[in-house]
Amino acid sequence: MRSIESLNKKITRCKKCPRLAAYIRDVAKNKVRRFRDQNYYGKPLSGxxxxxxxxxxxGLAPAAHGGNRTGRMFTGDSSGDWVAKVMHKNGFASIPTSQTKDDGLVLNNAYITAAVRCAPPQNKPSKEEMKQCFGFLEQERNILKNIKIVLCLGRIAYDAACKLYGIKPEKFGHNKLFKYDNIMILTSYHPSKQNTQTGxxxxxxxxxxxxxAKKIIK
Structure with a gap:
């Protein structure tokens, strides 16, 4: 891929995984009551x-009624609120909220992506679906030339990052930093409601x- 724009167009058109393609279309059509007056994006999401x-x-994958609705990862749900707020606090984001695709949020020295580009049922993609999406992550790595540290939100994201850089996964845990010759990997629990509302x-x-992450970069 010559540019991130051409890659993102390719991601948006992807229909390699029949189960996921059908699921995101169904979610977009049969909306939850609180978003019934909104148009869902209902396509694979780029970074x-x-x-x-x-x-x-x-991250893991778009949320069914978050990114799959708004058309941008970590946007329009509680996980997105946590991400935007902490990134703004540390100088990585222009505003502390992430509500819609055109809300003015601009990232500084940070890029957000996911191991899987379609919202999976019950947030559980299959191994084959993760394999199908992996090529997109590889192409992003090749385009994003300046990456020094990869922050993985959850175990699936961590496993994907290790595969991406040819690293043997170590024991996953929160706020662990792994240093390698060509990259640093930092891990965190995912800011899902399942984690944030349970403590x-x-x-x-x-x-x-x-x-x-900010201290390492600066």
Missing amino acids: FGDVNAELLIV RLTWAQWSAVFAK
Whole structure:
């Protein structure tokens, strides 16, 4: 891929995974009540951010009624609120909220992507679906020339990053930093409601990860 724009167009058109393609279309058609008056995006999502970024953030996949609705990763749901707020606090985002694709959010020295580009049922993509999406992550890595640190949100994102850089996965945990010859990998629990509302991931723990990433880069 010559540019991030051409890659993103390719991602948007992808229909390699029949189960996921059908699911995101169904979610977009049969909307939840709170968003019944909105038009869902209902397509695979590309990454977004600063193409000269040193920080790459890898999530699991778009949320069915978040990114799959709004057309941008970590946008329009509680996970997106946590991501935008902490990135703004640490100078990686222009505003502390992420509500719509055209809300003015601009990322600085950071790029956000995911291991899987379509919202999967129950947030559980199959191994084959993850394999089908992996090529997009490889192409992003080849375009984003300045990445120094990869922040992985959750175990699936961590496994994808290790595969991306040919690294043997180590024991996953929150706020762990792994240093290699060509890249650093930082891990965090995913800011899903399952983690944030149960106390598994507190705001202090979440904030500490981004503070660490900022300190490493600067």
